[in-house]
Amino acid sequence: MASTAEPDAMMAADGVPLKIRLRRAERMRKVWALALIAPLFVFLIVAFVFPILSLLTISVEDPEVNDALPRTAEAFREWDGQGFPPTETMVVFAEELAMADRGGFGRVSKRLNYDISGFRSMLKKTARAADDLAPLSPDAIHEGFIDIDSDWADPAYWLAVKRASVRYSDYYMLWAIDLRRDGTGEIVDVAEGRAIYVEVLIRTIEISFAVTVLCFVLGLPIAYLLATLPTRRSNLLLILVLLPFWTSLLVRTTSWLVLLQNEGLVNDTAIWLGLWNEPQELVRNRFGVYVAMVHILLPFMVLPMYSVMKGINPWHMRAAASLGAPGWKAFLKVYLPQCMPGVGAGTLLVFILSLGYYITPALVGGPEDQMISYWIAENMGRLANWGLGAALSAILLALTVVMFLVYNRFVGIDRLKVS
Template sequence: MKRFWPFALLAPLLLTLLVAFAAPVAMMLMRGVSEQELPVVMPRTAKALRAWDGAGFPPDTAAATAAGEMRAARHAGTINRIANRLNYDIVGSRSLIFATAARLDQGAAGGSVADLARIDPRWGDRATWSAMRHASGPSSSFYLWAALDRRVDPDGHIVSVPSEQAVFVEILLRTFKISAIVALLCIVLGYPVAYLVARAPSKFANPLLIVVLLPFWTSTLVRTTAWVVLLQTNGVVNGLIQALGLAQAPLPLLYSRTGVYIAMTHVLLPFFILPLYGVMRRVPPDTLRAARSLGAGPVSAFVRVYFPQTLPGVIAGAVIVFTLALGYYITPALVGGGADQMVSASIAFYTNRSLNWGMAAALSILLVIPLGAILILGRSVSGWRPI
C-alpha cells in the first residue's frame, strides 16, 4: 500500500489537470483535423458525399438529399454553420447556400444536380461539390493544408492558394525566426548573468538573484507597456542615444522588429537564467581549478570543462524561452508593427473574431509539432530531460 500512497495523493491534481487542461486542449486541437459542421447539420448528405469517388458530379440522389437537408437546416436555424464552413474553402459559398435554401423553400426543384444548377450556376461547378465532399468528414486535412497556404483541388491534388491569399507560411516562418533570435539573445545575455550569480558569494548571490526575479513580480502587460514608453520616438532610449551622439535623429524602435526583440528578450530573460543558474550551482568549482592545474588556460578550461557541464541548463533555458516566445501575443501586438505580428495573433483572430476554430486549431498544431521535435532533439544532444 505504501507504493500507492504517492499516486493517491497526486490523483486530485492529475485529475484536475486532465479535466481542466489536457482534455480541453486536446478537444481544441481535434478541431484542426476534423469536420464539425456538415456531418452534424447535414448527416445524410455527408454520408452520400463520402461514398462519392469525386469524379464528375455526385449522383442526383446525393443532390436531392442535400437540397432537402438545406431546407431543413434553414428552418432549424443551423444553415449558417454550413455556409460559413464552405465559405472558408470557396469565397461566396455563404451566399450560395442561403440563396439556394431560400429558393428551395419557395418551391424550386432540387431533385438533381441540374435542378440546383438552374437555381444557381455554381452548383454546376465541380469545385462546389468537391468543397462539400472535403467538408463531409469525419476527419479532414483542409485546415492543416490551409494553414500551409495549400488547398485540395477538385481532382484531389494539393495546390498552392493564390499569392494574395498566401499569408500563413510567412507568419509561421516569422514566428519561428523571432522566437529563435529571442532565445539566442537570452543565451548571449543570460549566460554571463547566471555565471555571475552562481559564482558569487552567498551575501552577493542572493541580492543578485532577487534582481533577476524582480520581473516576475510585474505583469507582462505592464512591462510591455513600459517598453512602449521607453522606445517611442521621444522616449528615454532615443533621448539617450541622441545625447551620446550615436544618432542625429530618433531611431524607429517602436512598432518595429527591433522593439519586439528588445521587449521580448527582457520579458523572457529570467526564464533562461533560472534553469541555467540551477545547473551552474551543481557544477563543482574544483573542476576549473583542476583543469588550470593540469595546464589548461582560462579559456580552454571554461570551454572544455565548465561549459559542457552547463550545456543541459543552456538547452533547458533556451527551449523554455523558445516555447514561450512561440505563443507570445501581447508584446508583438503592442510593440511590433503590422509586419511583426506572430502566429498567436492569427490564432486569437480566428478564435475570437471570425470564430473559425478549425483554422485556429490547425495553426496551433503547426506550433506543437516542431516544438515536440525540438524537445526530442534537445534531449538527444545533451541528455536533458524535461520534467
C-alpha cells in the same frame, strides 16, 4: 499456517510470515500514495487534459454539412465525383436547403466559403429560391440551380460540397500548412494570397531561435559574474535578475511599449546623446519584439546557468592559467564545457517558452511579427474558425512536446525548478 511457509521463515507476532506482512505493507503504501495523487490527477484530466484533447479533435472534424444537411452529406458521399452529382442528389440538396435552420445554414455557408470565396452569397441566393427548386422534376433540377446562379454549371462548386460532406477530414490540418485538396482529391498549394501559415510557423521558430541566442549572449556574462562573486554581493545582484522574473509579463511588455515609443525614453536619450537625430521606429516591429522578449526570458537563461556555474570549482581556471593557458582559452576549454548542463537547460527552456509567446508580440510587434499563438487566438476568437485554430494548436503543441522531450532527455523533467 506455519506449515505452508518455509521452515525458517521469520514470523510476525501474529504468526504471519514477515515476508508476506512486508509485501502487504508495501502494497498498502502504494495504494495510499495513489489515493493521495488521485484527486489532482482527476482534476487535471477533467479541467485541463480533456479540454485540450477535445480541442485537438476538432482539428480533424468537418461537421457543418453533416450536421445541418445530413441527407445531402450522405448523398454527396456516394457520388463518385465525376462530372455532376446524380439528379436525385441535387433534389435532396434542394429539399434540405429549403428546410435548413438559419444557424446551421450559416455554418454551412461559412464552411463552403472557406473553400471557394463567393460560395456564401451564392448559397444564400440558392437557399432563398430553394422552395421553387425542390418541386422541380429530377431532369430539370440542375437547370433550376443554374437559373439561380450560373456558377452551379461549374463542377468545382459541387465538388466543394462533396469534400465538406465527410465528418472527419484533413481539411484544417492541410490548411494549417497552406495546403488543400483540389477537385480530384490531390493535395495542392492554397491560393497565393491565403498561404500565410507556413510563413508564420517559420517566423515563430526564427523569433524563438533569435531570442534564445540573444538571451545566451547576454546571460552568459552575468551568470558567470554572479557565480564568481562572493555570496553576499552575488545575492544582492541576484535580486536584479529575480525581480524581473517575478514581475508580470504584461507589466514588462507595457514598460517597453512606453520606453520604445517615438517620444519614449530610449528615443529621447539617444537623441540627447546624439546617437540619432530623428525619433526612430523602435516598437511595433521586430526590434521591439526582440527587446521585450529577451528582457522577459533572460532570467530563465541566467538562473539555470548560474546554479550550474556555482558548482564549478574555481581552482580549475587557476590550474589552467598555471599551465600557461590564456584567460579566454581556459574559459573555452575548461570552464564552458562544465557549464553545458546549465547552458542546455537555459537555452532549451527559453526556446520552448518563446514558441508559445502571444501577448508580447501582440503588443510590441507589427502585423509581420505575429507568432503562431496570435493566429491561434485570432482563429478561435475574431475569425471564429475553430477547426483551423485547433489545427494550428496541434502543430504548436507537437513542436513544444518534441522540444520538451529533448529537454527531458538532456536535462531531465525533475530538474525543472522554479526558483
